[in-house]
Amino acid sequence: MSPLxxxxxxxxxxxxxxxxxxxxxxxxxxxxxAFLRLYRAVETGYTLPPLQDGPVADATTLGELREDWARVTDTVRTPEPDDADPIRIDGDFDWPEEPVESFDRAAVASLVSQGPAKLRDKVAQAATGQERGRLDDAGFLQELADAATTAGTGAASAADREAIRSGRDLIIRASQADKRVVGWARVTDGNPCAFCAMLASRGAIYTSRPTAAGGGRRKPAGSPDGRARRNRRPPVAVEDLTRYHYGCHCQVVPVYSRNDFLTPQARDYSRQWETVTRGKTGAEARAAWRRHIESNRS
Known part of the structure; x- marks a missing residue:
């Protein structure tokens, strides 16, 4: 965009x-x-039909699901010992349609607010901040260039969030319609902010609906002595679980078993929280956590 x-x-x-x-x-x-089909297969031994319309087979294999994931992500797949394991397909499932018009409106609003609108405000501030004799004054031109850079960074963050909106929406709405899902948990990228790390540290939020799968394939998460570990901290609110700020690459994943769901990442963040906030509560604890996470971010 040109500021002029x-x-x-x-x-x-x-x-x-x-x-x-x-x-x-x-x-x-x-x-x-592709992620949801593979993840569900690993967790439960059952998967969903392909996203594309067409005849649905009764079964597939873990290897075929991994091939599909590698294909859509352009990654090289390493063969696994259990590739031939059969996976039943739950055929009575319909993938939710993408709300294209709604997502387009959200994208336009985000892009305009973070790009042209910000640039317009910065240009107006630069033009009225002090009297200028010439519009080609070096200081004024530098302010325009800085304004464009700032708006470009904000617009890039908005575009990033809008580009992955559809995938996030599909996982949430598909898992809400999936009778095998009993809850959800937040998983972060490798460099989360303090808020996202806190959400991940809380483990799963469970629905009131019992699982139709009768438990997942994985062994229950437990303490070293074999007893199930209890997450005594209160869970986050459901509306917080699906909040994503600009630049956020977190994901909400479904949970298929009511065994205490703490991923290795969640356990790590939970232990860090307990250490960093020991003896603190409320705003003091949140401030200590924020300082701790920010000090370790790259």
């Missing part, structure tokens, strides 16, 4: 960005479906 012709350049930029985001949303949706 925001209306024209902003409209052209928005059209290009929206087309790119639509393509990335489709890729995100394909990857989310």
């Amino acid at each position: 012709s925001l209306t024209e350049s902003g409209s052209a930029w928005l059209a290009v960005m929206l087309a790119l985001i639509r393509g990335e949303r489709r890729r995100s949706r394909d990857q989310a479906a």
Whole structure:
């Protein structure tokens, strides 16, 4: 975008960005479906039908599900000993449709607020901040360049969130319709903020609906002496679990067993929380946690 012709350049930029985001949303949706099918198979021994319409077989294998994941993520797959394990397909499942128009509106709102709107405000501030004799003054031009850089960074973060919106939505809505799902848990990327790390440390939020699967394939998470570990900290609210800030790459994943769900990552963050906040409560504990996480971020 050009700070000197925001209306024209902003409209052209928005059209290009929206087309790119639509393509990335489709890729995100394909990857989310492949992940969910493989993850569900590993956890329960059952999977969902393919996302694409067509005849549905009665069964597949772990190897075929891994091949599908490698294909949609452009990754190289290493053969696994259990690739030939048969996996039943629950055929009575319909994938939710993508709300394209709603997602387009959300993308436009995010892009405009973080891009052209921010740039317009910065340009107005630069132009009125002090009297200038010439519009090609070096200081003024530098302020315009800085304003464009700032708006570009914000717009990139907005585009990033909108590009993965469809995959996140598919996992949540598909798992809400899945009778084998009993809850959800937050999983972070490798460099989360303090809020996201706190959400991950809480483990699972369970629904009131009993599982139809009768438990997952995995062994229950437990303490070293074999007794089930209890997560005594209160769970986060459901609405917080699916909140994503700009630049966030966390994901909410379904839970298929009511055994205490603490991933290795969640256990690690839970132990850190207990250590960092020992003797503190409320705002003091949250502040100590924030300082701890921020000091370790790359």
